[in-house]
Amino acid sequence: MSTNVVTFTIDGVEIKSAPDKTIIQAADDAGIYIPRLCYLKDLPPGGHCRVCTVKVNGRPVNSCTYPVAEGIVVENDIEELNSFRRNIIEMLFVEGNHFCPSCEVAGKCELQALAYRLGLLTPQMPYLYAQKELDATHPDVYLDRNRCVLCGRCVRASIHLDKKNVFGFENRGINMKISVNSNDGLQDTNLSKEDKAMSVCPTGCLVVKRQGYLTPVGKRLYDKKPIGSEIETKKVKS
Amino acid sequence: MSTKTAGRKIVINPVTRVEGHGKVTILLDEKGNVQQSRFHIIEFRGFERFVQGRFYWEAPTIVQRLCGICPVSHHLCAAKATDMIVGAKTLTPTAEKMRRLMHYGQTLQSHALHFFHLCSPDLLFGFDAPVEQRNVIGVIKADPETAKKAVLLRKYGQEIIKATAGKKVHGTGAIPGGINKNLSKEERDVFLKDIDTILQWSVEALELCKKIVKEKLDFFLKFGAFDSNHLSIVRKDGCLDLYDGLLRAKTADGKIIFDMVKPEDYLDYIAEEVRPWSYMKFPFIRSLGKEKGWYRVGPLARINNCDFIDTPLAEKERQELMSLSGGKPINASMVYHWTRLIEMLHSAEKIKILLNDPDLQGTNLITQGTKQKRGVAWIEAPRGTLFHHYEINDNDQIVLANLIVSTTNNNEPMNQVVNVLAKDYLQGKSEITEGLLNTIEVGIRAYDPCLSCATHALGQMPLQVQIVDHKGELVHELIRG
Numbered sequence A: 001m002s003t004n005v006v007t008f009t010i011d012g013v014e015i016k017s018a019p020d021k022t023i024i025q026a027a028d029d030a031g032i033y034i035p036r037l038c039y040l041k042d043l044p045p046g047g048h049c050r051v052c053t054v055k056v057n058g059r060p061v062n063s064c065t066y067p068v069a070e071g072i073v074v075e076n077d078i079e080e081l082n083s084f085r086r087n088i089i090e091m092l093f094v095e096g097n098h099f100c101p102s103c104e105v106a107g108k109c110e111l112q113a114l115a116y117r118l119g120l121l122t123p124q125m126p127y128l129y130a131q132k133e134l135d136a137t138h139p140d141v142y143l144d145r146n147r148c149v150l151c152g153r154c155v156r157a158s159i160h161l162d163k164k165n166v167f168g169f170e171n172r173g174i175n176m177k178i179s180v181n182s183n184d185g186l187q188d189t190n191l192s193k194e195d196k197a198m199s200v201c202p203t204g205c206l207v208v209k210r211q212g213y214l215t216p217v218g219k220r221l222y223d224k225k226p227i228g229s230e231i232e233t234k235k236v237k238s
Numbered sequence B: 001m002s003t004k005t006a007g008r009k010i011v012i013n014p015v016t017r018v019e020g021h022g023k024v025t026i027l028l029d030e031k032g033n034v035q036q037s038r039f040h041i042i043e044f045r046g047f048e049r050f051v052q053g054r055f056y057w058e059a060p061t062i063v064q065r066l067c068g069i070c071p072v073s074h075h076l077c078a079a080k081a082t083d084m085i086v087g088a089k090t091l092t093p094t095a096e097k098m099r100r101l102m103h104y105g106q107t108l109q110s111h112a113l114h115f116f117h118l119c120s121p122d123l124l125f126g127f128d129a130p131v132e133q134r135n136v137i138g139v140i141k142a143d144p145e146t147a148k149k150a151v152l153l154r155k156y157g158q159e160i161i162k163a164t165a166g167k168k169v170h171g172t173g174a175i176p177g178g179i180n181k182n183l184s185k186e187e188r189d190v191f192l193k194d195i196d197t198i199l200q201w202s203v204e205a206l207e208l209c210k211k212i213v214k215e216k217l218d219f220f221l222k223f224g225a226f227d228s229n230h231l232s233i234v235r236k237d238g239c240l241d242l243y244d245g246l247l248r249a250k251t252a253d254g255k256i257i258f259d260m261v262k263p264e265d266y267l268d269y270i271a272e273e274v275r276p277w278s279y280m281k282f283p284f285i286r287s288l289g290k291e292k293g294w295y296r297v298g299p300l301a302r303i304n305n306c307d308f309i310d311t312p313l314a315e316k317e318r319q320e321l322m323s324l325s326g327g328k329p330i331n332a333s334m335v336y337h338w339t340r341l342i343e344m345l346h347s348a349e350k351i352k353i354l355l356n357d358p359d360l361q362g363t364n365l366i367t368q369g370t371k372q373k374r375g376v377a378w379i380e381a382p383r384g385t386l387f388h389h390y391e392i393n394d395n396d397q398i399v400l401a402n403l404i405v406s407t408t409n410n411n412e413p414m415n416q417v418v419n420v421l422a423k424d425y426l427q428g429k430s431e432i433t434e435g436l437l438n439t440i441e442v443g444i445r446a447y448d449p450c451l452s453c454a455t456h457a458l459g460q461m462p463l464q465v466q467i468v469d470h471k472g473e474l475v476h477e478l479i480r481g
């Protein structure tokens, strides 16, 4: 057995992967979609959201942080886990203030697309109707915390890709929120609309201004194909 | 209030086949004479608050949810207001024509719905026909061919909306400064194939309406008739224009009150009165004051106000209609139906012209100029003039929104029609019959009010009638449904 390759299974499918990969990376390469929210290919994993939870040898782990290993048995697309993922997505919906029908990122929003893919049409949990702040002070971008899922992608992108450190988390638990490194909101940060951080938000929270609704309904990212199909098509090709 | 305790009160609640929920109160004195009539509308004005703090480009998509019946009008009117905000003085031909196509599609489907589903049962079966027959199911049974055409006419309009806005209801097509898609040749060809049939059916619907009205012309001209001012937008040259133009107001006998008013000046000409018993405001023409300044809007006002129509079939019909009054405004409520169908025909003609225009396949979709803090626009929604006014701050957020919706503009006329009909038909009667009450509904329905919750159940909605004596005690109650 070569030390450069490990072999394991996801839902019974045999996968070969380099040993330094995480499960989600190996799955992506193999064209198997593991639902995720805070993980993004070009960023270090955050391990915040737990949507990517899989079972490894029967034990639940984050697939975005857990390394592959020889012979492990990974379970992914099973109802037990999908229902768990649905619960997380549902909680994110009721904790925030999401009004998809008029939201400018509807159709390309990962939260909305995950809800559709996992079969969550209407949350059953009570809405919290929490007061959240909208920071519109920056001339070119806005931060609408009503739609933030605290995935931390912006935090990591600003640090690792833009070398700026504009975003961070404040408070804990239910009071946790995304903050910016200035007392006067985004206008006083060195964030620019060209920053990589501006293209990583999975929802309509961190958004470039005056770009809304440019793509007609029917042509938006997830109008025709569900989220994850971009990964699954790789499998079909190979 | 003293008037409430002085006599009997008849309440008709809810008005069936009105799109939404309303309540009619007719207050009779001890002798049974009509003392006062009110049409109560539960209208949700929360949207003006709801959009505060949101971004101006969200307005067209948010405010259209005011209404599930004519969302396109709100969508387009808000988009036009945001055109002003982004400094788009003139849209690209493709954007302007796509939006117009959307609007004519909306007018076609809305007028078709109203005529066939809501009004034709009254016209075809008589106002006091049994309620089991006097509904759209009755129409389908009596005349399945016409009913089928009604459904297809409406569908055609809805498909146009989908092709221009992305969805049949609550699309996103119009954006500040333009539109987000053009019409592909494939999409166009589907519509072109059927447009002549649609035109033909629009003519037939109008002929049917005219035949019924002409058979009892005197009756229809008098039924619920009252003098009013008329308000609408017209094109610069006085032509009927449902999508854009300048504001014109005429008196009941046709004198111009004001003309060629620009949207940004609307507050100099129109004011709104609040009355304690109604959630809905009462707009009026400032120069005439609250008492005399109220006006009609909608198809009747538009046909009365315009000098001509720029599509041949509709113009011929306009001339025929206006010859009834020697060219002066017509002040008969039931003529709304006739004018509505002239506009349906006009919309079909306009759709045909637009479909043959290669500009719809253009790719230049958006214009912008110098940003402004204030955006005001209007549009002729199927039910009448609709005003949208927004002001934004330096951060692009809406800080003020004022909407005057078509049904609000027609608020006083609807109260008037109830009053006139109550005086004519309920006077002195001790027994309230279904037919009698429906007479009042028929009058209101002529105005096609679209109330905020579109929960009409086509003849199945229970109708509650109450007579309350001067001591506040219930003396007679009629419940149907």
Ligand code: SF4
Binding pocket: A097, A098, A099, A100, A101, A103, A104, A105, A106, A107, A109, A110, A111, A112, A147, A203, A204, A205
């Ligand atoms: S951010 Fe996504 S989930 Fe939230 S309102 Fe917008 S589309 Fe819906």
Ligand code: SF4
Binding pocket: A147, A148, A149, A150, A151, A152, A153, A154, A155, A178, A200, A201, A202, A203, A205, A206
């Ligand atoms: S702003 Fe967007 S990217 Fe940042 S934490 Fe919130 S949802 Fe994630």
Ligand code: FES
Binding pocket: A035, A036, A037, A038, A039, A046, A047, A048, A049, A050, A051, A052, A053, A062, A063, A064, A065
């Ligand atoms: S994607 Fe793995 S924890 Fe969020």
